[in-house]
Amino acid sequence: MGKFGKKNKVSENIPTSALPDIIFMLLFFFMVTTVLRDQEILVEQKIPQATQLQKLQKKTLISYMFIGKPKNVALYGSEPRIQANDALMNPSDIVQWVNQERDLLPEADRGGITISLKVDKDVKMGPISDVQTELREADARRVLYASVGKVANN
Amino acid sequence: MARKKNRMVQEVNAGSMADIAFLLLIFFLVTTTIASDKGILNVLPPKVDPNVPPPDIQKNERNIYTILVNANDDLLVEGEYRENADGLDKDVKAFVLNFGAPDEEAAALYNSLPASLQAEAARNPESSDHPSEAVVSIKTNRGTSYEKYLEVLDLVKKAYFDIYATRANLTTDEYRALGGKDDAEQALIDKGKEGIAMQISIAEPDKLGSN
Numbered sequence: 001m002g003k004f005g006k007k008n009k010v011s012e013n014i015p016t017s018a019l020p021d022i023i024f025m026l027l028f029f030f031m032v033t034t035v036l037r038d039q040e041i042l043v044e045q046k047i048p049q050a051t052q053l054q055k056l057q058k059k060t061l062i063s064y065m066f067i068g069k070p071k072n073v074a075l076y077g078s079e080p081r082i083q084a085n086d087a088l089m090n091p092s093d094i095v096q097w098v099n100q101e102r103d104l105l106p107e108a109d110r111g112g113i114t115i116s117l118k119v120d121k122d123v124k125m126g127p128i129s130d131v132q133t134e135l136r137e138a139d140a141r142r143v144l145y146a147s148v149g150k151v152a153n154n
Numbered sequence: 155m156a157r158k159k160n161r162m163v164q165e166v167n168a169g170s171m172a173d174i175a176f177l178l179l180i181f182f183l184v185t186t187t188i189a190s191d192k193g194i195l196n197v198l199p200p201k202v203d204p205n206v207p208p209p210d211i212q213k214n215e216r217n218i219y220t221i222l223v224n225a226n227d228d229l230l231v232e233g234e235y236r237e238n239a240d241g242l243d244k245d246v247k248a249f250v251l252n253f254g255a256p257d258e259e260a261a262a263l264y265n266s267l268p269a270s271l272q273a274e275a276a277r278n279p280e281s282s283d284h285p286s287e288a289v290v291s292i293k294t295n296r297g298t299s300y301e302k303y304l305e306v307l308d309l310v311k312k313a314y315f316d317i318y319a320t321r322a323n324l325t326t327d328e329y330r331a332l333g334g335k336d337d338a339e340q341a342l343i344d345k346g347k348e349g350i351a352m353q354i355s356i357a358e359p360d361k362l363g364s365n
Contacts, residue, residue, distance in 0.1 A: 016169050023175035027182060034186035048301045050308040052315055053192040057333045062191060116193060119300050126296035128303075129359045136201040145304055146193040 039086045042076070043068035048121040049150035056144065061114050063101040067127060068120030080123045082131065091130045098138035114142040194307060196356075216280055217287045219249045221306055225297030229306070239305050246313035248274060250288045250350065252281040260284030263349040271320055285350040293357035310354055318346030 043066050056062060066083040070076035081088045084097050102110050115135060119128065135143065221242075222230040229236040231245070253264055253275040263285065264272065282288035290310050294303050312326070319329035322342045329346060332339045 016172065019169075020171040020175050023172055023179055027175060027179045030179065030182045030186065034182065034188050036186055048304050050194055050304055052194060052308050052311040052330065054195050054330055055192050055333070056195070057335065059191060114195075116191065121299070121301040123300045124296060125294045125298040125300060125303055125359050128300055129294075129296065132198055133358075136198050139201065141198040141200065143196050143198055144191075144193040145196060145307070146191075147304060147308075149192070 041066055041083065042072065042086075042088060043070050043081055043083050044120045044122075045118060046121050047118060047146055047148050050145075050147040051150050053147065053149055056114060058109070058112070061105065061109055061112050062116050062144070063098075063113065064116050064118060065131070066118045067123055067131065069122065080120070080127045082127075091127075091134050094131065094134035095138040098135065098140045102140070112142065113140050114144055115140050116144040116146050118146045194304065194311060196307070196354075198356075214283070214287075216254065217282050217289060219246060219282070219288065219290045221290070221292045221310075223292070223294045223298045223302055223306060225295045227299055227302040239302075239309055242306065243309040243312040243316070246290055246310050247316060248276060249282055249290070250285050250313065250317065251275050252278055252283075252288070253285075254279050254281055254283050256284040259349075260286065266349075268320060268323075271317065289353045289355055291355040291357060294359045296359045298359065307354070307356075311352070314350070314352045317350060318343075321348075321350075322346040 045066060045068055064084070067080055069078055070081050070088070076088060082091065082094070083089070084094075089097065098113070098115070102113050105113060117128075117131070132143070135141065220230075220232060224230070229239060229242075231242065236242075251267075251271060251274040253260065254277055256264055260283070264275065292303070292306055292310065315326050315330055319326040322329055322345045324332075324342070329342075332343050
């Protein structure tokens with residue numbers, strides 16, 4: 001009875017040398033899957049959902065255009081505005097902007113320029129159709145309506 | 155006359171390395187965004203040349219599937235009022251695959267379709283003649299919300315992708331993920347699309363409704 005031997009006390013050191021490795025793995029994962037924010041977005045962006053999403057193969061051909069209500073209402077008003085390259089612009093500037101973007105691409109790819117429209121879901125079709133008219137004018141006819149995946153509810 | 159030092163088990167203290175890595179990790183979490191280059195691809199029509207009159211295309215009313223969306227996001231599909239867009243993809247699919255009055259080419263196309271798609275052909279004389287004639291027209295209003303427009307466009311695209319995927323013997327998701335990177339993928343894409351072009355017309359919104 002009562003013959004439980006007392007264990008010796010050993011100074012316990014939990015090996016933590018693997019912890020940095022795990023965190024580095026996480027770090028590399030994030031470095032690979034994300035992109036650095038290259039511009040500050042001045043308009044609201046609540047991207048609508050859709051199911052039939054396609055991914056473009058050549059990312060270099062994409063130019064982004066953001067449309068939405070300005071975040072700074074006091075400065076820019078509450079009407080939806082267009083943002084491209086860090087600045088708000090009017091629909092009449094789109095043709096020039098598209099030509100600038102196209103000039104940045106290699107000669108062979110210029111026909112395939114794709115405009116990714118990141119539009120807030122509260123925007124009405126009026127401004128969108130103005131933008132589309134301008135894009136047709138600029139002959140940049142490939143348009144990607146950016147959206148996020150919707151979880152099917154059936 | 156170097157003296158031998160005592161060899162001890164040397165352990166580098168790596169505890170702070172984790173902290174440094176955490177700092178880096180948090181920096182990346184804060185400054186980056188997850189790239190989302192996904193979306194619905196659409197090709198706009200070429201710009202209208204004012205000197206050239208628009209081509210006079212005679213299309214029978216039955217070959218056009220009209221979807222109207224008004225400023226209150228109500229739908230009028232083929233003259234019928236709808237409260238929401240549910241089930242629109244099935245109707246568009248039935249419209250495209252109707253084969254009401256196929257010509258020779260379309261009859262050959264019909265014979266090449268898998269049985270599950272052949273079964274869809276209702277051969278309704280009121281609906282489209284054959285897929286290459288069928289056009290889906292979406293017309294919005296300046297006051298229509300972008301969200302609704304995208305929802306409708308999404309469902310119409312789904313109808314076409316469903317057809318393509320069935321022809322290529324894939325699920326819709328698999329078909330959409332095909333990028334045409336190599337010949338095998340391109341062949342699958344072509345197999346799906348052959349003879350059934352995605353004909354979606356997006357009409358210019360009318361001026362009614364807000365701004």
